[in-house]
Amino acid sequence: MDKKSSEKLAILTNAELTNEQFQRIANFIQKNVGIKMPEQKKIMVQSRLYARLKELKISNFDDYIDYVFQQNAQGEEEIALMINVITTNLTSFFRESNHFDFMTNVALPEIAKEYPSVELWSAACSSGEEPYTISIVMQEFMRTHPNAIRDFSILATDISSRMLDKAINAVYPMESVENISYDLKKRYFLRSKNKENPLVRLNPYTRGKVKFDRLNFMDDDYSISTSKNIIFCRNCLIYFDKPTQESVIRKLIKHLVPGGYLFLGHSETIFGMDLPLKTVGPTIFKKID
Template sequence: MTAEVTNQGSDRGMPSISDSGFRRFSELIYSLCGIKLPPHKKTMLEARLRRRLRSLGFGTFDEYGEYVFSPEGMENELVSMINEVTTNKTDFFREPAHYPFLVDKVLPALMRDFEVGIGRPLRLWSAGCSTGEEPYTLAMVLSEFADRVPDFDFSIFATDISTKVLEAARLGIYRLDKVEPVPEGLKKKYLLRSRDPEKKEVRIVPALRGRVAFRRLNFMDEDFGLTESFDIIFCRNVIIYFDRPTQERLLKRFCEHLPRDRYIFMGHSETLNGLRLPLKQVAPSIYQRI
């Protein structure tokens, strides 16, 4: 067994994972979801997998590894393990400069050139949606646009590999501090305060929740399991977790679901320099399919 115990860790007396065990787990995670875990991520992986050890009642990484790599574990544990190791950082109105460009440039161009939103609903994909802040932000922005443009219609498809964050996203319940970036006018219109004054929470209004369809999706799946195309893809702060060959392969698959002259929004910390892609930059971190 490669996930052997080598020394005692400080976390409630639980053992640490060995170097060979880390390599085996990191290779499995890379093969499952494309996330590269370099050696300096060992402590992070230990901390997150320890939650699974406690939940299942295993005392060592050796025991947990035996289970994960068994036929039963491969069938029943992989989704839960991926839920723990994936990073889910997001906020409402994150990278706010994207939204004025979307409203002032992208939507008018798509309406003018393709009758998108008028002849048929605009189709937008929030890829790597985490707990839902991004797709609900987009739903607010597009709903406000629809209030000003008669007959404008849209749908939002939101995906993540983690079933845990998708459950939270579907509920649409957030702490008050999480919704601080939402402008006051939009808070009053799209957020419902809890009836329990002890709960400092709000919930997205049903009409807005109904605009977003959530689904689990693994970026390592060959065609994402999708047949439809999209007018806009938000894939922000997602590819930073992959190595460059995986980034290029992933973005080429995105482009297969993005018709000519449609748009993809990336994170400001992400660069496509050196990647061979059918995309041209039209604004910082915003690209158009060519």
């Protein structure tokens, strides 16, 4: 690194987010993205925003705030990039696998009696592991229950454009599939030949069954054209306060057929909410007519 760049870097990594600057960003995020932003998140926000300051070659947070909240297209674009760094995107293939067992053993045999084609939605899909798991589970169900259903389609949405780009690319490190059985890997994944950086990619059919779109849960309503048989909304509501969680679930299940299933994350609950849902398993809910 030359002297000038290292001086610049030193300035950037010393930039401190004041309480006032943090509040400005926190209020914006809470109102527009839904994520709770208590004081304890200040250091996390500061360190994640360094990446944006570095990229933009901005040396302090006052200038960054002016930049991100300028009322024009450049500001809009930066808001999306700021959201990309603020959101937490942890996910994995077959995460909370009891949901996929329930889907195979209970939900799909029941849905198949009424619907020849199954519509699914992975809401808050992050980098794609969840919708691709769903795509694999659906293909496995069709393989092991010939003629039970004719087809399926999966909508996968997230607020983060960076995650959606990764998801569409569908390329993952080899370690991400190490807990998946050899048979499933062989059927649904392609391996890179590069021994130094071994990667896998979902096969074209598995990828083709998933359509990705950007969707913010804070929107007044979701422009989703078809009603879904199954909605996954896992490990995102946990970042929202209770009234926001309830309002998001209410908007989500508008797009669920009566008798359809909603899967939430392992520490998410509908306890105390007045919603047309009944509990049918751990964090598994069924829409009441």
